[in-house]
Amino acid sequence: MNHVLEIAGLTKTFGGLTATDNVSLTVNAGEIHALIGPNGAGKSTLINQICGELMPNAGHIHLAGRDITRLPPAERVALGLGRTFQITSLLDDMTVRENLALAVQAREGGNFRIFDRAANRAEVWDEVAEILAASALGPRAGVTVADLAHGEKKQLELLMALSQRPRLLLLDEPMAGLGHLESQQMIDALLAARGDCAMLLVEHDMDAVFALADRVTVLVYGRVIAAGNADEIRANPAVRDAYLGEEDT
Ligand SMILES: Nc1ncnc2c1ncn2[C@@H]1O[C@H](COP(=O)(O)OP(=O)(O)OP(=O)(O)O)[C@@H](O)[C@H]1O
Structure with missing residues (x-):
């Protein structure tokens, strides 16, 4: 097994x-x-x-x-081994899309908190767009985290955790x-x-x-x-x- x-x-x-x-x-x-x-x-x-x-x-x-x-x-x-990110690790003044980009970048060994040049790479944004297109959060991609409902923040946590594969x-x-x-x-x-x-x-x-x-x-x-x-x-x-x-x- x-x-x-x-x-x-x-x-x-x-x-x-x-x-x-x-x-x-x-x-x-x-x-x-x-x-x-x-x-x-x-x-x-x-x-x-x-x-x-x-x-x-x-x-x-x-x-x-x-x-x-x-x-x-x-x-x-x-x-x-993955664990859901805690809501406290979401960056409130960044959008759903940007938070997810940071998570994808972190998986590639980049800094979780700071956008580096890697975050501007088209493949990071392509992956973020793909993840969001398949999620109920898709229409909220450009909304800042501070403006999300509690349930939406939990959905974003899950997407960030899953983005680590x-x-x-x-x-x-x-x-x-x-x-x-x-x-x-x-x-x-x-x-x-x-x-x-x-x-x-x-x-x-x-x-x-x-x-x-x-x-x-x-x-x-x-x-x-x-x-x-x-x-x-x-x-x-x-x-x-x-x-x-x-x-x-
Ligand atoms: N660091 C610790 N020091 C001493 N006792 C602890 C510690 N952590 C947990 N316990 C005790 O171990 C037992 C199991 O606790 P645990 O938190 O793992 O249960 P749980 O099933 O997760 O409960 P809940 O559903 O309330 O979260 C409890 O009796 C708890 O008081």
């Missing part, structure tokens, strides 16, 4: 608390794999170990067959703070990107999870209590008790 990400036995403790407890999961090429669980289940701790911001006490992480468990974050990025994109609650229409637009954008890269999606919005995920892993108190496709997870009694049941009450 063609695993883009393989996590085996990942354990992280904080003092006496085991935040991720012997967690194993895989993400295949072109797959959207959702990681769900109640608050404090260990989702962020797991993502931070994948990014290299936290070192595990035990276990291994492989990206495209390479052991990245002990690599610093920047080396993981160079090997194809990651092998694996980590998505940390992409629906957070979005209204119904904006959530639907984000789901559509993620579905459109499915296949370009594998995605590991941490999300509390269960409608979005079930609309997007090929497979779902459920964490509770740091442990995987279930893994399977959307139907299997919905039907799993342990998941309903531990998590989904909360929504029925």
Whole structure:
């Protein structure tokens, strides 16, 4: 099987608390794999170990067959690990088009914050035009970021992350703070990107999870209590008790 990400036995403790407890999961090429669980289940701790911001006490992480468990974050990025840019990294007084050009330029090794001569190259702008033409943000290309709605900023973050052409994109609650229409637009954008890269999606919005995920892993108190496709997870009694049941009450 063609695993883009393989996590085996990942354990992280904080003092006496085991935040991720012997967690194993895989993400295949072109797959959207959702990681769900109640608050404090260990989702962020797991993502931070994948990014290299936290070192595990035990276990291994492989990206495209390479052991990245002990690599610093920047080396993981160079090997194809992507994460959505935070809204705080968008440049408010620049347009959608210019922000995207900076991201494309950064992928080519240029400076993220300063336009250099490379940014004036026709191929950068051609690529930006192509990305925007395929996106709901296309008509907003000339709008400055400060004038975008929150959902549009999240869409731009996603386009910037995808422009890095990651092998694996980590998505940390992409629906957070979005209204119904904006959530639907984000789901559509993620579905459109499915296949370009594998995605590991941490999300509390269960409608979005079930609309997007090929497979779902459920964490509770740091442990995987279930893994399977959307139907299997919905039907799993342990998941309903531990998590989904909360929504029925
Ligand atoms: N740096 C830290 N030091 C001590 N404890 C921590 C630290 N980071 C997380 N924890 C604890 O580890 C457990 C898992 O937290 P984590 O943030 O990974 O959960 P989560 O599933 O991402 O929760 P949420 O859905 O609320 O974001 C929690 O009990 C949390 O208090």
